Amino acid sequence: MARESLAAKKERAAAIEERMFAHYGEGACSLDYEDPFTLTCAVVLSAQCTDAAVNKVTPVLFDRFGTAQAMASARVEEVEEIIHPLGFYRNKAKNLVALARTVCSEFGGAMPRDVDELQKLPGVGRKTANCVMCEAYRDPQGIAVDTHVYRIAHRLKLAGPSANTPEKTEAILLKVYPRDQWLYINHQWVHFGRDLCRARSPLCGECFISDLCPSCGAC
Numbered sequence: 001m002a003r004e005s006l007a008a009k010k011e012r013a014a015a016i017e018e019r020m021f022a023h024y025g026e027g028a029c030s031l032d033y034e035d036p037f038t039l040t041c042a043v044v045l046s047a048q049c050t051d052a053a054v055n056k057v058t059p060v061l062f063d064r065f066g067t068a069q070a071m072a073s074a075r076v077e078e079v080e081e082i083i084h085p086l087g088f089y090r091n092k093a094k095n096l097v098a099l100a101r102t103v104c105s106e107f108g109g110a111m112p113r114d115v116d117e118l119q120k121l122p123g124v125g126r127k128t129a130n131c132v133m134c135e136a137y138r139d140p141q142g143i144a145v146d147t148h149v150y151r152i153a154h155r156l157k158l159a160g161p162s163a164n165t166p167e168k169t170e171a172i173l174l175k176v177y178p179r180d181q182w183l184y185i186n187h188q189w190v191h192f193g194r195d196l197c198r199a200r201s202p203l204c205g206e207c208f209i210s211d212l213c214p215s216c217g218a219c
């Protein structure tokens with residue numbers, strides 16, 4: 001593909017997003033949660049697990065420890081017992097209790113509302129912080145770049161080979177997309193990555209943005 005100017009890339013990105021809206025609307029979070037604290041816990045639990053598996057353990061977890069105060073007073077073993085069907089449950093249990101204790105000790109018991117502050121919580125990286133800002137607060141301060149968003153940004157060649165980390169890929173997407181669309185990209189692209197632009201054998205023949213994709217048929 002010939003070198004594309006930023007203006008041309010923005011135009012192509014806008015056309016892609018228009019079709020994403022036509023197919024997926026605003027998208028929706030597939031994790032069950034009640035508020036910013038429970039969403040943060042659910043996203044931490046979702047690492048290396050399906051959202052469906054997380055949704056099976058969170059009703060019991062949030063019934064017992066659904067606030068930062070309750071989780072902060074839990075023993076790690078009690079949390080482990082509830083979330084043990086999930087991968088890495090020991091580490092996740094340790095993080096949830098530490099996260100809740102940090103909310104209580106550093107933030108007066110209320111969840112922070114800022115992407116940098118959120119990352120001060122154990123187990124919360126930039127992707128999780130962006131998810132919480134978008135989903136729970138509807139105040140996007142970035143785009144959550146998970147495995148789907150990373151793969152799709154690179155296949156679409158919105159991000160080039162030098163954007164070889166989620167952080168660098170996010171930085172490019174933030175330049176290409178206007179802020180009022182940051183809220184929707186993660187949800188829409190996760191659906192798209194599951195439906196069509198799969199990690200293995202993407203369904204390019206059925207893809208509704210194939211004419212806008214430089215990798216069409218080449219993955």
Ligand code: SF4
Pocket residue numbers: 155156196197198202203204207208209210213214215216217219
């Ligand atoms: S054409 Fe293929 S590689 Fe490109 S976005 Fe669609 S499914 Fe993905």
